[in-house]
Amino acid sequence: MSSSGNDDNDISEERKILPLGLNSEERPIPLKSIKVDVQILGYVAEVTSLLTYFNTEETPVEAVFTFPVDDGSAVFQFEAHIDGRHIVAEIQEREQAQLTYDDAVQSGKTALLLKEDSSAGDIFSCMLGNLPAKTEASLVMKYVIELPQEPDGQLRFTLPTVLNPRYSPDQGGLVAAEGATYVPPSKVPYEFSLIATIKGYHKVTSVTSETISLNVHFEDNNKIAMVSLGEDFKFDHDLRFIVQYESPYSPQIVLEDGNPEADGLLKEDMLMISFYPDLKEVAMATNGEYIFVIDRSGSMHGDLIANAKEALFLFLKSLPTNCYFNIISFGSQYKSLFSSGSKKYTESSLNEAIKVQKEMDADMGGTEILKPLEQVFNKKLIPEHPRRVFVLTDGGVSNTDKVIGLVSKESKKSSTR
Incomplete structure (x- = not known):
């Protein structure tokens, strides 16, 4: 899954977000900022992550970005903005994607390769070849995920941020993911922001977190909750918050307008009905x-x-x-x-x-x-x-x-x- 970076040339896609970037000599490529926008409609979350990196070297570098993934998510869009060029994702077979990427790098083109890490199914790596000197790279990834429901009817949203070393018996200990070195959060200063908009068919009664303070503002008679972080995020744990609807066991209905300019199903209006019944009494x-x-x-x-x-x-x-x-x-x-x-x-x-x-x-x-x-x-x-x-x-x-x-x-x- 890969691509080269001519105007609007396509690249690869696979999964999703977050922090570490290294060049081929394993020196960090500074991550300037992470901006996350979360749109929750009923039981489904759409997450958009904007990661901005900057190559401080005097020559082009090949960078590896490694971050956690969530197996329950589905990436539907990936794109990059590098040195005035817009690169959009294209899915390819794994071997073909690697060949496309290698050919582009050898030709001196800027290229991207996104893939699931071979050492673990919940790590995602993005290789960026020929990132020009003194150049900023902005990566945008969008994915959707169905939020898991707690036993009391609350919904849990998780943004994976912790990249943990993995024990490998073959190598006799803890190893990093492909091409990555693990850097403690205290040594990687990022600008981080998260904005979440929660819309429910039923009223939103609360949005809380046990690990970080939140600013929560309700609108439209509590049908909408606007959420932002109330403190700096340290990247020492996954970012989680809990959403409570007024009637968690009643059906929720979401209508998504189609795009008249799109093809196939994307052109049609879609109605989604979500229903999580209360099974506690039945189970007892x-x-x-x-x-x-x-x-x-x-x-x-x-x-x-x-x-x-x-x-x-x-x-x-x-x-x-x-x-x-x-x-x-x-x-x-x-x-x-x-x-x-x-x-x-x-x-x-x-x-x-x-x-x-x-x-x-x-x-x-x-x-x-x-x-x-x-x-x-x-x-x-x-x-x-x-x-x-x-x-x-x-x-x-x-x-x-x-x-x-x-x-x-x-x-x-x-x-x-």
């Missing part, structure tokens, strides 16, 4: 009655019955330990694994169920789903074990209205129990 509810109603009619032959059997197996292996369960097979007729009603989930009952699961086939004639469902709903509920019914079928029934009516009636009953 280990009790329950689980009934699996399996279609074994002739229309389920081939892949359909095979997929149903596989799904049933996964369900059985995932049941909570304190539950009750049963399996009902149906076609023209129906039959239950446990004819007297659901049994407690034990090793013995599980083995019985798996034996039936393995022997299942699409060998029970037509598709009569109404009667087995009536049999399920007519059974008395087990105290403190809410009933959950799973139906695995291709949906080929003729009395659809009756089936839907029965389920609708019973669901209303269950909500009042």
Whole structure:
């Protein structure tokens, strides 16, 4: 992934941001500033990083910039401004990118090569060949990332800034990344700024950090939060902050306008709906009655019955330990694994169920789903074990209205129990 630097010539791309630059003799190429702009819409962050370097040497140099990466991010834009030239990223195969870069450097052109470090998957290196003497280089990288949600519904944003040495058994100790020497943060003075704009479909109630002070200003009735750093950043830890929305478990909707001048999907308007349900109560509810109603009619032959059997197996292996369960097979007729009603989930009952699961086939004639469902709903509920019914079928029934009516009636009953 590489390029040479003629006007608007393309270069390579790969991932993302931050600090150290060295020339071929491993003397630092001064990093003048890092400016980071973060745009958070709902659960997604778009990060733009502007890194400005300056070659103080009297001759052109080849510089290596090394910084952490985040595996969950996706870079969508990389460009550079060097000595009046604008270089834009182009993705190439790794070997071809290296050849393109080497050819450009040997020809005396300014070139860039961006790649994932071979020593670790979370380190990113950018090689800048033939950076002219007394010249400033500005690198702009943009990426998007889905923000992870904490158990209490808060969202965590992290800007990786710490580049740690890696233990390498082959080399007998700690080694640097490709072409890089690790420099303590106290020895690398940078001008650093970060501005974050947070917009939510729901109100933003707070933006906090345990590691650094923040200036937070709310606008538009708390639908927008503007964030900046309240102190100098020392580069001795990753920069993190936490976003709390008013309704973290409700859906968030983001509309992105398309670009009429672009091609393909980028031309279209996009609507994104994000939803993180609160699963704490579900996870705590280990009790329950689980009934699996399996279609074994002739229309389920081939892949359909095979997929149903596989799904049933996964369900059985995932049941909570304190539950009750049963399996009902149906076609023209129906039959239950446990004819007297659901049994407690034990090793013995599980083995019985798996034996039936393995022997299942699409060998029970037509598709009569109404009667087995009536049999399920007519059974008395087990105290403190809410009933959950799973139906695995291709949906080929003729009395659809009756089936839907029965389920609708019973669901209303269950909500009042």
